[in-house]
Amino acid sequence: MNTLLETLDPKRLPLHGGDATTVVVTISLDALRNEIGTATLTTQRDGWHDRISAGEARRLACNAGIIPAVLGGQSQPLDLGRTKRFYSAPQHRALALIHPYCLAENCRIPATWCEAHHNNPWHLGGRTDLADGSLLCSKHHHYIHDPTYTVEYLPHGGIRFTRRR
Incomplete structure (x- = not known):
């Protein structure tokens, strides 16, 4: 390498x-x-x-x-608050260091193939900060916005999706 x-x-x-x-x-x-x-x-x-x-x-x-x-050193700004809606490339890289895979339960899609998601929706005041960001593969990013699925945040930081009946 x-x-x-x-x-x-x-x-x-x-x-x-x-x-x-x-x-x-x-x-x-x-x-x-x-x-x-x-x-x-x-x-x-x-x-x-x-x-x-x-x-x-x-x-x-x-x-x-x-x-x-x-x-422990200085780096690019990784918390943008409400100044930007979309996560930047440096923020995505930082999220990938924290979570190397999609956060959906049992999903092993690599972080670089994932999309950054606001845990607290942007339209409801969510911030474009690392603490408010999750990486989800395209499929699970669609699920999190689909009302036919329930979303459960697991204690270890993962996310469980269940289709409503």
Whole structure:
């Protein structure tokens, strides 16, 4: 994977949902600075994961078109409140780090194939913030807006859909 990242031109990668194929490296700020620990390398297209060293993560960040998700550091604004209706690409990437798959119970559609959904509907004052966002595949995103389905939010953060009788 490392050779692939260093060889490909990120400007020539295919688009998925309006965003180029993206690799996100997740690492704590301390581990990145101290060259200890490991980072998680994730492709947001299919949810593939791998572990790499902190030094390798820094080297890849210099040479490849990857996005570092450094926990504990400053980043792009991810909470937009009521200023924007639709979730931005950085917000979608952040939601994918939190929830790598569709939140519907037993659904394993990768987050990059999912749509961002307001838990509190936008038209009722919902905010375009990470805390108010869920990633749902197209099928379950339709279900959540379909009155023929009941929606149950599960304690672990998943969502259960049941067709009304």
